[in-house]
Amino acid sequence: MIKSICFGFAVIIIILSTASFNEQPVQLVPNETVNSLLLALGDAQLPHQIDHSIEGVSAKRGEEIIKNGFTVNHKGNKVRKQSKHFVCTSCHNLVKEDPNLSVSDPEDRLRYAIENDLPFLQGTTLYGAVNRTSFYNDDYYKKYGDLVYEARGDIRNAIQLCATECAQGRALEDWEIESILSYLYDIDLKVGDLRFTSIERDFIEKALNEETSKSEAIEIVKSKFLSGSPATFVDPPVKRKNLVFDKPDLQMGKMIYERSCLHCHANGKYSYLTLDNTKLTFAHLSKKANGYKRHSMYQVIRYGVPSYVMKKSYMPHYTAERMNEDQLNNLRAYIDYMAKR
Ligand code: HEC
Numbered sequence: 001m002i003k004s005i006c007f008g009f010a011v012i013i014i015i016l017s018t019a020s021f022n023e024q025p026v027q028l029v030p031n032e033t034v035n036s037l038l039l040a041l042g043d044a045q046l047p048h049q050i051d052h053s054i055e056g057v058s059a060k061r062g063e064e065i066i067k068n069g070f071t072v073n074h075k076g077n078k079v080r081k082q083s084k085h086f087v088c089t090s091c092h093n094l095v096k097e098d099p100n101l102s103v104s105d106p107e108d109r110l111r112y113a114i115e116n117d118l119p120f121l122q123g124t125t126l127y128g129a130v131n132r133t134s135f136y137n138d139d140y141y142k143k144y145g146d147l148v149y150e151a152r153g154d155i156r157n158a159i160q161l162c163a164t165e166c167a168q169g170r171a172l173e174d175w176e177i178e179s180i181l182s183y184l185y186d187i188d189l190k191v192g193d194l195r196f197t198s199i200e201r202d203f204i205e206k207a208l209n210e211e212t213s214k215s216e217a218i219e220i221v222k223s224k225f226l227s228g229s230p231a232t233f234v235d236p237p238v239k240r241k242n243l244v245f246d247k248p249d250l251q252m253g254k255m256i257y258e259r260s261c262l263h264c265h266a267n268g269k270y271s272y273l274t275l276d277n278t279k280l281t282f283a284h285l286s287k288k289a290n291g292y293k294r295h296s297m298y299q300v301i302r303y304g305v306p307s308y309v310m311k312k313s314y315m316p317h318y319t320a321e322r323m324n325e326d327q328l329n330n331l332r333a334y335i336d337y338m339a340k341r
């Protein structure tokens with residue numbers, strides 16, 4: 001008898017403890033995806049869902065295309081390299097590159113790149129690309145015309161546009177695009193990437209637990225990252241000779257040279273033009289900078305180097321959000337300094 005009472009108590013205690021376990025308040029978890037948080041708050045699904053019905057779709061294949069330019073299809077055959085000139089990571093990072101995801105600031109980004117040993121590039125990171133709803137924003141229509149309008153609201157068209165126009169390669173097949181999209185879902189934004197104040201955090205947790213103020217909570221979450229990467233085209237400076245810079249930051253100029261220019265030009269990696277740390281190279285860049293042809297750093301940084309039918313490899317330009325005027329000046333000052341050393 002005593003035994004069975006004890007047993008009864010034990011069962012009740014277990015039920016009570018699991019019940020209270022179930023009722024534990026939901027809390028924000030840093031490695032949870034922002035997408036699942038928004039869905040839990042009742043937000044609509046992202047417009048680009050992965051179509052798993054296409055044969056051969058896999059995030060691993062997507063990752064291989066992005067990093068190596070090719071993969072193996074579902075029949076086990078190696079597919080043709082996407083581009084002879086580039087891979088996606090020539091121009092895009094695959095990790096977080098901005099300390100504060102609600103602003104696109106090249107100074108913050110360069111500091112963050114130095115702290116985290118990242119390249120500093122023309123394309124926006126593909127980390128969190130699936131969380132965006134607008135692509136090739138603002139001035140990009142000036143470069144790609146009508147193609148931009150198809151890509152602006154559609155990530156699949158954005159990927160295809162980049163494969164053929166940015167990477168100057170063959171068009172991707174449907175299963176390849178879907179595989180890339182699947183991989184992009186692996187590198188989507190995480191709750192820990194967003195900078196909530198403690199008040200905002202409490203507000204969101206309350207909305208999750210008490211089913212109140214959900215739309216306000218969604219708004220708070222969405223205010224913490226950009227829904228599209230802004231892009232402003234700027235002209236290079238007209239005056240390029242005998243420049244005098246007021247306290248240039250040579251260290252920052254060096255960082256741009258190393259994390260940007262050398263990313264593609266070291267050992268002629270993505271370009272026939274080899275850049276290195278010799279005095280000769282800096283003297284060449286410094287002298288050519290004064291001119292108005294494509295050998296001038298100003299010309300290539302602000303206008304890029306165009307692609308021709310016979311010569312497809314080209315250099316993408318830097319928008320104001322990817323390199324600002326101060327950074328351009330610091331780079332020039334560093335190149336001049338190294339040329340005269
Ligand atoms: C030669 C440089 C280069 C290569 C190679 C390249 N891209 Fe891009 N990509 C860009 C630039 C520049 C943009 C312009 C918009 C931005 O990223 O800020 C862009 C835009 C994009 C966008 C839209 C981003 C946005 O938020 O507007 C996606 C998605 C993208 N690229 C995917 C890819 C994929 C996938 C590959 C490889 C198959 C690739 N890119 C290869 C330079 C490149």
Ligand code: HEC
Nearest residue numbers: 090260261264270271272273294295297300305313314315
């Ligand atoms: C995403 C890769 C990439 C980055 C980053 C990059 N370049 Fe280039 N650059 C190229 C490619 C590709 C060309 C085209 C020439 C070719 O086909 O090799 C080029 C061309 C040039 C040219 C013209 C060469 C000539 O004489 O015709 C200059 C000068 C140049 N780059 C300087 C720079 C400087 C300075 C930086 C850093 C701010 C930089 N590049 C960053 C890829 C890049």
